[in-house]
Amino acid sequence: MRCSHCGAMIPDDQMVCPRCGTEVQIVPDYNPLDDVLAREVKGSVEGATRQIQTDDIRRYRRDDRTKNVNSTRVLSREEMDRIRDQRRRSGSRKTSGNVGRGTDELQRKQQGTGELRGQKRNTGAMRTQRQDTAELRRLRQQKRLEAAKRKRRKLLITLFILLALIIAGVYLVYVNSYTSMVNKGYQAIQSGDYDAAENYFNRAISKDRSRPDAYTGYAEIYVDQDDYESAEDVFLSAIETQPTNVEIYRAAIEFYMETEQPAKVSALLEDCEDQNVLSAVSSYLSSAPVFTPEEGTYNEVQQIMITSETGGDIYYTTDGTDPTVETGTKYEEPVLIQTEGKVEIRAIAVNANGIPSTVASATYTIEFPIVNAPxxxxxxxxxxxxxxxxxxxxxxxxxxxxxxxxxxxxxxxxxxxxxxxxxxxxxxxxxxxxxxxxxxxxxxxxxxxxxxxxxx
Structure with missing residues (x-):
């Protein structure tokens, strides 16, 4: 296809002239040669052919408008032969000049018809070329769509593989994590495999020695076997190496409460020197009682007052035994010592959470003075x-x-x-x-x- 502007050849797959840059114009399926042929035939055989009225042409065009609004009616071969016969029959009535003129017009008409047919062939070739170009575009578009589909498919496969690798990585991290070890330890306890449980909890502690869950699980191994002393040692050993770890203290306190040993909570906290820990577990603090006056030897009757800094109820004994809520005498008024000799008072304070303090004791000796002989x-x-x-x-x-x-x-x-x-x-x-x-x-x-x- 040549450029209408500069005459350069334009490749079939391009829509712009490579030389001058003119854009190729695509025309609709309309053949102007049809109108030229109609005009030539009409002018040449005006007197010898069947006259086509203007109304007939308009009606024909209206009927055929849905097919091609620009098409022109072309006479068939039979009509052309009939026109020629009529012309020969009427030729004798016309002068030779008219015959010559009609012959020349017929020759021009035949020559124009040949040119018109050549132009039609060129038009058909252009139309075929345009169809080939459209088909080429369609094929290229289809290839691009298929390439895009392949690209999306590869991307989805890649994403799926990455997701699978991430899931596998997360799973591997989890199965070897602190939480996984603790969970496996408890599962082993439930199945009665204490050796496996101990191994899992030790592995968890090695991963993070500051978290309390593994110590609690480790102690559970001994609790499950009614060995409370060994269970207690698990927490005491951890606290000994981490005396400022609040969470381990909490776990130990919870162990004492669950095993009904609340009295040991105060003993545990009494040895704690870290104020952050004591502040964090202040609700469990129960201060040991204080005696007034202080223990000692007195030569007259004494009244002993007992108080606790953290408040709560106070229980005491005077027979040397450790008091409890059940066995002690509830302190309500000063303890009167009016007999000569030694008296040991032992007392505990129980806070609002039911945590008894450590046992406090004081010994009083009363020695009344002996006067001289009367x-x-x-x-x-x-x-x-x-x-x-x-x-x-x-x-x-x-x-x-x-x-x-x-x-x-x-x-x-x-x-x-x-x-x-x-x-x-x-x-x-x-x-x-x-x-x-x-x-x-x-x-x-x-x-x-x-x-x-x-x-x-």
Whole structure:
């Protein structure tokens, strides 16, 4: 195909002239030569052919408009032969000049018809070329679509492979992860395979020693076998190496609560020196009781007060045993110590969460003072006049005496309780012995002896 602008050849697969850049114009399926042929035939055989009225042409074109609005009616061979016969029959009536002119017109018509047929062939070739170009475009479009489909298919396969690799990687990471080891450990406990469970929990601890789950699972191995001491050692060993790990402390406290050993919670926290840990588990703190006055030796009756910094109820004993909520006496008023000797008070405080504190104890010794032997008047001697014997009795004591030389004993019938001055016997010798007995502890002082002789 040649360019209509510069005449250069345009390849079939291009729509722009490679030389001048003119865009190829695609015309509809319309052949202008049909109209040229119609005009030639009409002019040449105007007098010899059947006249086609204007109305007939319009009607024909209306009927054929759906097929080709620009087409022109072409006479068939039979019509051409009939026209020629009519022309020959009418030729004798016309002059030779007219015959010559008609012959020339017929020749021109035949020549035009040949040219028209050549142009039709060229038009058909152009139409075929356009069809080939459209088919080529369709094939190329189809190839591009197929290439795009193949590309999408490859992309989907690649994405699927990547997704499978990611899933496989995630699975491999999980099966060897801390969580997976802990879960497998618990599964082993449920199946009774304690050796496998221990192995899984140890592997989990080696991956992350700061998390409490593996320690809890490890302790569960011993709890399942009723070995609470070994289970406790799991947590104590972990805390020993990680004294600031709040989560391990929480796990240990939970272990004590679940195994009904709340008293050990306070013992655990009592040894903790990290304030962050103590603050985090403050609800479990229960301070040991404090005694007022402090333990020691006293020479008089004492009232002992017991308090706790964290509050709660206080229970105590005075027989040397550790108190509990069930066995102790609930503290409601100061404890009175009024007997001489040693008394040990033990107490616990139970906070609002039911956590008992560690046991606090204090020992008190009461030793009442012993006064000297009682003062007795008059002194030993000989008396000729009636005289009264008096004993000085200090507060808190009671005096006892005998006049037959025996040792005073409050339980003996020969012993008299001193209530006031005693008359000295007349004309006789009297051995007067006296003691003082402490009213609180019953202890007696040393004995005072007087020897009286009376005469007239």
């Amino acid at each position: 003062a007795v008047t008059p002194s030993t001697g000989q008396y000729t006049e009636p005289t009264q014997i008096t004993i000085t009795v200090p507060e808190g004591y009671t005096a006892y005496y005998t006049m037959d030389g025996s040792t005073p004993d409050p339980e003996s019938s020969s012993t008299e309780k001193y209530t006031g001055p005693v008359d000295m016997p007349e004309n006789t010798q009297t051995i007067f012995n006296a003691i003082l007995v402490n009213d609180q502890n019953g202890k007696a002082t040393e004995m005072t002896t007087r020897n009286y002789i009376t005469t007239d």
